[in-house]
Amino acid sequence: MKAIGFKKHLEIDENDSLFEFETIKPTATGHDILVKVVATSVNPVDVGVRQSGHTTLRQPKIIGWDAVGIIEEIGDKVTLFKKGERVFYAGSFIRSGSNSEYQLVDERIVGHAPTTLNDAQAAAMPLTSLTAWEALFEQLEISPKNKMANQNKTILIINGSGGVGSVATQLASWAGLTVIASASRTETISWVLSHGATKTVNHRKNLVQEVRNLGYQYVDYILELNDLDGHWDEMAELIKPSGRITSITENKHPINLRKLTQKRAKFAWEWMYTKSFYQTEDMITQHQILDKVACLLDNGTLVSTLNKVLSPINVRNLKEAHRLIETNHMIGKVVVSQSSHLN
Ligand SMILES: NC(=O)c1ccc[n+]([C@@H]2O[C@H](COP(=O)([O-])OP(=O)(O)OC[C@H]3O[C@@H](n4cnc5c(N)ncnc54)[C@H](OP(=O)(O)O)[C@@H]3O)[C@@H](O)[C@H]2O)c1
Numbered sequence: 001m002k003a004i005g006f007k008k009h010l011e012i013d014e015n016d017s018l019f020e021f022e023t024i025k026p027t028a029t030g031h032d033i034l035v036k037v038v039a040t041s042v043n044p045v046d047v048g049v050r051q052s053g054h055t056t057l058r059q060p061k062i063i064g065w066d067a068v069g070i071i072e073e074i075g076d077k078v079t080l081f082k083k084g085e086r087v088f089y090a091g092s093f094i095r096s097g098s099n100s101e102y103q104l105v106d107e108r109i110v111g112h113a114p115t116t117l118n119d120a121q122a123a124a125m126p127l128t129s130l131t132a133w134e135a136l137f138e139q140l141e142i143s144p145k146n147k148m149a150n151q152n153k154t155i156l157i158i159n160g161s162g163g164v165g166s167v168a169t170q171l172a173s174w175a176g177l178t179v180i181a182s183a184s185r186t187e188t189i190s191w192v193l194s195h196g197a198t199k200t201v202n203h204r205k206n207l208v209q210e211v212r213n214l215g216y217q218y219v220d221y222i223l224e225l226n227d228l229d230g231h232w233d234e235m236a237e238l239i240k241p242s243g244r245i246t247s248i249t250e251n252k253h254p255i256n257l258r259k260l261t262q263k264r265a266k267f268a269w270e271w272m273y274t275k276s277f278y279q280t281e282d283m284i285t286q287h288q289i290l291d292k293v294a295c296l297l298d299n300g301t302l303v304s305t306l307n308k309v310l311s312p313i314n315v316r317n318l319k320e321a322h323r324l325i326e327t328n329h330m331i332g333k334v335v336v337s338q339s340s341h342l343n
């Protein structure tokens with residue numbers, strides 16, 4: 001089968017930063033399904049893994065996490081899916097990725113693809129939806145069933161217009177919360193307002209002042225989705241006593257947790273890969289979350305965050321998608337799809 005990968009950690013514009021090669025088509029065993037990939041989206045993790053490292057790898061590394069595809073083969077322990085079904089998933093951090101014709105993935109982290117969305121619209125969703133869902137409903141411990149109680153609660157989402165923010169704003173709004181999302185440009189402000197935010201603040205300005213200007217002394221929840229170091233002091237100031245903060249980005253310098261002591265505020269990390277990386281007992285919840293997200297997309301509660309489609313899946317288009325992510329100004333998602341049909 002054909003695959004796209006890298007051996008050296010190069011700048012994206014260098015010739016071999018990503019290249020096509022032939023490799024053996026895998027076979028499904030156990031809980032694995034073999035998927036023929038028809039669309040993939042590119043996330044900051046693709047760029048991060050491609051860039052980090054100095055050695056030359058012996059075998060090309062195939063990256064790519066988000067995928068939509070058709071099941072071609074199932075392993076002997078598979079119970080959740082049948083051959084021929086259309087699925088979407090975000091994959092595992094430690095297995096071969098979706099930038100290949102066929103990919104093996106554990107059924108417990110796969111969902112049935114939304115039936116009303118085309119391949120590109122569906123491929124935009126899995127990784128960011130899993131991250132936003134786990135951050136809001138597992139790590140921040142918001143109950144999506146408690147919509148009435150949530151109506152008195154406010155969440156600040158820092159980076160409302162990126163891939164994760166564009167789903168998190170929608171999910172938080174669906175759960176009944178008042179959503180303040182950060183956006184710094186005319187385009188990102190209108191994007192977040194059309195994806196569930198009720199109010200906006202500018203993350204290029206002082207966020208404490210921005211939130212206070214809206215009439216809020218504190219907020220109940222904060223979801224940090226870009227630059228934990230840069231926003232830590234603002235979050236410590238803005239969180240309500242006993243409030244909760246979750247971050248999906250890693251700090252590059254030590255952060256001062258003591259700033260939360262007097263408020264007895266909680267801080268929790270979200271890493272979308274934790275369950276598959278450690279093969280946790282609740283790994284199957286990613287299958288359940290993706291199926292739920294597919295229902296919410298199909299009944300119109302959520303909309304796809306797709307913003308740009310490149311077609312077909314080849315080196316040139318994957319490189320272009322990496323370039324867009326590297327700007328750190330991406331709005332919603334970029335997808336590389338085998339088909340150029342949008343409906
Ligand atoms: N832990 C996990 O499981 C997990 C999962 C997914 C992603 N991540 C990480 O989370 C981060 C966001 O991912 P993503 O895919 O949502 O991002 P993304 O789509 O690349 O985010 C781009 C957006 O970031 C905004 N932005 C730029 N600088 C900012 C700042 N200083 N403060 C707030 N917003 C800023 C930009 O808005 P403006 O142009 O308006 O400034 C832009 O629209 C990445 O670092 C990624 O690696 C972690």
